Amino acid sequence: MSAAASQADLIVPTCSCDDYVDLPIDEAAIDERISQFTTMRQSLTQISRNVVVKWGEQYRLYKCGVCGQYWQASYAPRDIDFWYLYKVPETGISSWKRRAYVPPGEILDYLRQREEFLSQRFEIGKKNCADESCGEKAIAGVRKCPYHQFLEVDGGETREWLLNLMWFPPYDPSLVDRPAN
Numbered sequence: 001m002s003a004a005a006s007q008a009d010l011i012v013p014t015c016s017c018d019d020y021v022d023l024p025i026d027e028a029a030i031d032e033r034i035s036q037f038t039t040m041r042q043s044l045t046q047i048s049r050n051v052v053v054k055w056g057e058q059y060r061l062y063k064c065g066v067c068g069q070y071w072q073a074s075y076a077p078r079d080i081d082f083w084y085l086y087k088v089p090e091t092g093i094s095s096w097k098r099r100a101y102v103p104p105g106e107i108l109d110y111l112r113q114r115e116e117f118l119s120q121r122f123e124i125g126k127k128n129c130a131d132e133s134c135g136e137k138a139i140a141g142v143r144k145c146p147y148h149q150f151l152e153v154d155g156g157e158t159r160e161w162l163l164n165l166m167w168f169p170p171y172d173p174s175l176v177d178r179p180a181n
């Protein structure tokens, strides 16, 4: 026992933060990170949590005691039984509690919803889209083009919510801009 203790004293603490890249907006990468959650969490210290009751949102803020890296955890996209962790910039607790970092999985989920919607076959009519800034034709029998119809149905609310969270590199709000045709 004493031998083990003295040996432990000689070990320079290391961490595995550098083993994890910034999480790509990619389903397989996020799934892998979900599977690593329990292991990753063991070497991190939770320093705060942010519960947004209204939306059933919850975030946790962690810090590595060795290298000082900050991490945010959030629910897995579409599955609140699981969590995943991703690196975030250093932050003050009070500003983080007001505005958590944008979860990469929710960006992915938004882009997935949008792709699903826009990949439908629409019958395009002769009228212009009711959105003034838009030069597209509206869907037949509907006031708006497919993209603006998507925003109206429920994409717009999700997009607003994402844009109101704190964005950080390598993610940029232009990710949720209108897709090029």
Ligand SMILES: [Zn+2]
Residues within 6 Å of the ligand: 015, 016, 017, 018, 064, 065, 066, 067, 068, 069
């Ligand atoms: Zn670390």
Ligand SMILES: [Zn+2]
Residues within 6 Å of the ligand: 129, 130, 131, 134, 135, 136, 144, 145, 146, 147, 148
């Ligand atoms: Zn439009």
